[in-house]
Amino acid sequence: MKKTNLLAMLIGTFFLSVVSTAQTKPFQKEEFKQWAQTPPMGWNSWDCYGPTVEEHEVKANADYMAKELKKFGWEYVVVDIRWFVENDKAGGYNQTDPRYVIDQYGRYLPAVNRFPSAKDGQGFKPLADYIHRKGLKFGIHIMRGIPKKAVEEKMPIKGANGITADQVYSTALQCEWLRDNYTVVADKPGAQEYYNSIFELYAQWGVDFIKIDDLSRPYHEGEINLIRNAIDHCGRKIVLSTSPGETPISAAQHVTTHANMWRMVDDVWDTWPHITHLMDVAQKWYPYISPGTWPDCDMIPLGRISIRGERGNDRMTRLTKDEQYTLITFFNIFKSPLFFGGDLPSNDAFTLSLLTNKEVVKMHNESTAVKQLFQKDGKIAVTSKNAKDGSVYLALFNISDKESQKVSVNLSELGISGAAEVLNMWTGKKSKIASKEIGADLKPHSSVLYQLKSKN
Structure with missing residues (x-):
C-alpha cells in the first residue's frame, strides 16, 4: 500500500474517532x-x-x-x-x-x-x-x-x-x-x-x-x-x-x-x-x-x-x-x-x-399565550399574542353543520381598548375597527384569521 493511502486511512480513522467521541457526550x-x-x-x-x-x-x-x-x-x-x-x-x-x-x-x-x-x-x-x-x-x-x-x-x-x-x-x-x-x-x-x-x-x-x-x-x-x-x-x-x-x-x-x-x-x-x-x-x-x-x-x-x-x-x-x-x-x-x-x-x-x-x-x-376564549354552540375563538410586534391574533370558527353564524369577540378580551388596525391574514385585506367587538359572519365549517394592532 502506498504511504499516501496509509496516511489518508490513518487521518480518516482519527477523524471518525474524534467525531464518535464528540457524539457520545450525554x-x-x-x-x-x-x-x-x-x-x-x-x-x-x-x-x-x-x-x-x-x-x-x-x-x-x-x-x-x-x-x-x-x-x-x-x-x-x-x-x-x-x-x-x-x-x-x-x-x-x-x-x-x-x-x-x-x-x-x-x-x-x-x-x-x-x-x-x-x-x-x-x-x-x-x-x-x-x-x-x-x-x-x-x-x-x-x-x-x-x-x-x-x-x-x-x-x-x-x-x-x-x-x-x-x-x-x-x-x-x-x-x-x-x-x-x-x-x-x-x-x-x-x-x-x-x-x-x-x-x-x-x-x-x-x-x-x-x-x-x-x-x-x-x-x-x-x-x-x-x-x-x-x-x-x-x-x-x-x-x-x-x-x-x-x-x-x-x-x-x-x-x-x-x-x-x-x-x-x-x-x-x-x-x-x-x-x-x-x-x-x-x-x-x-x-x-x-x-x-x-x-x-x-x-x-x-x-x-x-x-x-x-x-x-x-x-x-x-x-x-x-x-x-x-x-x-x-x-x-x-x-x-x-x-x-x-x-x-x-x-x-x-x-x-x-x-x-x-x-x-x-x-x-x-406567537405566545395561546388560549381558547370559548367553544359553544358551534362557535370557537382562539387567540394568541406576538410580543415582538405587539400584535394580537384571533381565529374564529363556525364548526356547525347547517347554519351561518356570526362569531365575535369583545376587544377587551384581547387586551385592546379603542381603535385597532386589522389584517385578514389569509386574504391580505386590511381594515380599521373602532367598535368594542370584532367578528365575522361565517358559513358552516368556515373560519377567519385576524391580526390586530392597537392604535393607542
Missing part, C-alpha cells in the same frame, strides 16, 4: 427542549404512501421542500412506518409473510429494494446525507419495543454483556394493530442497552427526528424513559415525537419533560368529524403549549393523499376549501407541529398557498 437534563424552540415543520410519507414509500419518492418530496418551502421554515423530511419490510402493501400492512431486514443485534435496517442507497449496510446515511445537503433535516418512524424476530432468534443486544433479546421482552401490552415487536420491560437488564443501541445506529445515520408509535395509548412511561435516556446519550440532537393519541392528560407532566411533541388524537384524515374531534380534545392541552414541547394535531391531510395510503384511493383531499382553511388555521394558531401529509410535488397552487403565507408562518413561530 446531553444535560431537559436540554432537548432547546432542539425545537418553535414547532417543527416538515413532510411525512404516511398519508400518501402508507408503509410502502420508496427512496425516489422521499427524494422528490425533499427536492420540492428545498425549492418551495424551506424559506418558510419547513425542514423535516420523515420516512414513516415499516421502512424495514421488503414486501409491505398499501391499504393496511402485510402481517402474513413480512420480510424483515434486520442486523445481528436485532436492529431494523432499510429494505434495499425500496431504498437502494442503503446497500452494503449503509442504512439511511446516504439518504440522510442527500437531505442534509439541501439544508433540510431527516427523520424516521419506528414502533416501540423490540422485534419479535430478534426475540425468537435470541439475538444479542449490543453493549449488554451477553444479554439477548429474549431476556428483555414481554408479550404484555403488545401493539394491537401491528405485531412486529414485543414490549421492552423497562427494568430488565439489557433494556436500556437495547434502546441505546438503536439510537447509536440512528445517530450514525444522521437522523434528526424520530416518530415512535404505540407509545401514547396506553401511555408507556417505562419505555418513554428508556427512549429519552437513549436519545440524550447518543450525542445527536434528535427531536422526539410520541404517537399516536390520545395521550392521556394525566400524563401531561411526564410527556412534557420527555418528548418534544406528542399526539393528542389518533390519525386525522380528510373528513370533517376528524377536525371537530381534534378541536374538542385540544381544549385540555392549551396550558401545555410551550417552547420545546408541543401538543401535536397530527399530520396535515391536504393536497394529494393516499397514493398508496392506508385509507381510500389516490385522491386530492376531500375537505372543501373552507374546511382546509379551518384545519390549517387551527393547526397554526394552536402552534401544533406542522407535518404535511400529501405528496408535495403534486401540490396545486391553492395547497401551496396554505403552506407559504408569511404572516401565518410568523404567527406560528413567534
Whole structure:
C-alpha cells in the first residue's frame, strides 16, 4: 500500500474517532427542549404512501421542500412506518409473510429494494446525507419495543454483556394493530442497552427526528424513559415525537419533560368529524403549549393523499376549501407541529398557498399565550399574542353543520381598548375597527384569521 493511502486511512480513522467521541457526550437534563424552540415543520410519507414509500419518492418530496418551502421554515423530511419490510402493501400492512431486514443485534435496517442507497449496510446515511445537503433535516418512524424476530432468534443486544433479546421482552401490552415487536420491560437488564443501541445506529445515520408509535395509548412511561435516556446519550440532537393519541392528560407532566411533541388524537384524515374531534380534545392541552414541547394535531391531510395510503384511493383531499382553511388555521394558531401529509410535488397552487403565507408562518413561530376564549354552540375563538410586534391574533370558527353564524369577540378580551388596525391574514385585506367587538359572519365549517394592532 502506498504511504499516501496509509496516511489518508490513518487521518480518516482519527477523524471518525474524534467525531464518535464528540457524539457520545450525554446531553444535560431537559436540554432537548432547546432542539425545537418553535414547532417543527416538515413532510411525512404516511398519508400518501402508507408503509410502502420508496427512496425516489422521499427524494422528490425533499427536492420540492428545498425549492418551495424551506424559506418558510419547513425542514423535516420523515420516512414513516415499516421502512424495514421488503414486501409491505398499501391499504393496511402485510402481517402474513413480512420480510424483515434486520442486523445481528436485532436492529431494523432499510429494505434495499425500496431504498437502494442503503446497500452494503449503509442504512439511511446516504439518504440522510442527500437531505442534509439541501439544508433540510431527516427523520424516521419506528414502533416501540423490540422485534419479535430478534426475540425468537435470541439475538444479542449490543453493549449488554451477553444479554439477548429474549431476556428483555414481554408479550404484555403488545401493539394491537401491528405485531412486529414485543414490549421492552423497562427494568430488565439489557433494556436500556437495547434502546441505546438503536439510537447509536440512528445517530450514525444522521437522523434528526424520530416518530415512535404505540407509545401514547396506553401511555408507556417505562419505555418513554428508556427512549429519552437513549436519545440524550447518543450525542445527536434528535427531536422526539410520541404517537399516536390520545395521550392521556394525566400524563401531561411526564410527556412534557420527555418528548418534544406528542399526539393528542389518533390519525386525522380528510373528513370533517376528524377536525371537530381534534378541536374538542385540544381544549385540555392549551396550558401545555410551550417552547420545546408541543401538543401535536397530527399530520396535515391536504393536497394529494393516499397514493398508496392506508385509507381510500389516490385522491386530492376531500375537505372543501373552507374546511382546509379551518384545519390549517387551527393547526397554526394552536402552534401544533406542522407535518404535511400529501405528496408535495403534486401540490396545486391553492395547497401551496396554505403552506407559504408569511404572516401565518410568523404567527406560528413567534406567537405566545395561546388560549381558547370559548367553544359553544358551534362557535370557537382562539387567540394568541406576538410580543415582538405587539400584535394580537384571533381565529374564529363556525364548526356547525347547517347554519351561518356570526362569531365575535369583545376587544377587551384581547387586551385592546379603542381603535385597532386589522389584517385578514389569509386574504391580505386590511381594515380599521373602532367598535368594542370584532367578528365575522361565517358559513358552516368556515373560519377567519385576524391580526390586530392597537392604535393607542
